[in-house]
Amino acid sequence: MPRKISVTDDQLISELQSLFGSDLSSGDIRGYCASRDLNYQTVTRRLESFKTDRGRWNLEVTQERVEEIERSFSAPAVLPATEQNLIPDKDDTFVKFGNFNDIKKIIQSRLFYPTFITGLSGNGKTFSVEQACAQLKRELIRVNITIETDEDDLLGGFRLVNGETAWHNGPVLEALERGAILLLDEIDLASNKILCLQSILEGKGVFLKKIGKFVKPKSGFNVVATANTKGKGSDDGRFIGTNVLNEAFLERFPVTFEQSYPTKATEEKILEGVALDLGVEDREFCKLIVEWADTIRKTFYDGGGIDEIISTRRLVHIIRAYSIFQDKAKAIQVCTNRFDDFTKQAFLELYDKVDANFKMPTEVSNEVLPDLDEPSPF
Secondary structure (H helix, E strand, C coil): CCECCCCCHHHHHHHHHHHHCCEEEHHHHHHHHHHHCECHHHHHHHCHHHEEECCEEECCCCHHHHHHHHHHHHCCCCCCHHHCCCCCCCCCCCCCCCCHHHHHHHHHHCCCCCEEEEECCCCCHHHHHHHHHHHHCCCEEEEECCCCCCHHHHHEEEEEECCEEEEEECHHHHHHHHCCEEEEECHHHCCHHHHHHCCHHHCCCEEECCCCEEECCCCCCEEEEEECCCCECCCCCCCCCCCECCHHHHCCCCEEEEECCCCHHHHHHHHHHHHHHCCCCCHHHHHHHHHHHHHHHHHHHCCCCCCCCCCHHHHHHHHHHHHHHCCHHHHHHHHHCCCCHHHHHHHHHHHHHHCCCCCCCHHHHCCCCCCCCCCCCC
């Protein structure tokens, strides 16, 4: 007849761990009881708080801890999803161009169809996705990716809320559970930690290892990624920090759209809308700076010796500066100060040739500028 246990709970646990480790099955315990001539029901009763499933025990995770994790996950996030309106606001200055209609169709279809958008900086990649969601009244969750972005940033983790530990959904889980559009902005800055999204990019949801729960995507969920490169790094060094992305990761995006800068007519329309919104009525200035930017871009693409371009975003910056300072020359100058001296001066010289009424800023006109009538450095 099996004898009664004459050891303490701590001694029992220590002995079982030394023999079988922390994860025990009913077979392990029966073998232990047989070798020690102990009663199986008595031993399992002593281990009740460590039971994780039928016929399974984990000596490092008590039942109380399992229940605590389940309560934490069931607890609301730091800001409950129901209290947030994630539909972007419509921007009256937005002008559709390029791939906008195609991107809008994908979002409108509500099919899971991961989309990659690549193009030079400041040409409206992110803005077009936001405005497509605004027009379709679709929720959008935008994540700005960096080299430091990891699984905890994307999927979520335990956070201290009001003195208690609670599970907090990351942006990816929020998008999954809401059926929202997940916008991964500047995806080519990511490290290999982004591979935690592999199963999500297959439309299969994700298993959360930390809490042992599988989350399925709600209908309408989709992923859109934007980047300045195609995930192959930047050979010319213009986009420092971009990385070569895993080929298997990139292969999970069925389509890639190449976003160019808008045509001159479209860009003029964009700037006129921004200007009117700011109370500035100067269509001629909008036309002139668009012509100027187009000249710079052509020189850049033709390999004319200029290493920078003026983006649509920077033209908008110039219009905003003009609305503040009421001075065209100053608006252009302060918005081109970010470039090196040679490039900045060359840009101002080029604008001087586009606008006959332009007066070079004093601090620049006294400097030696490249003579663009001589053999062009571009």
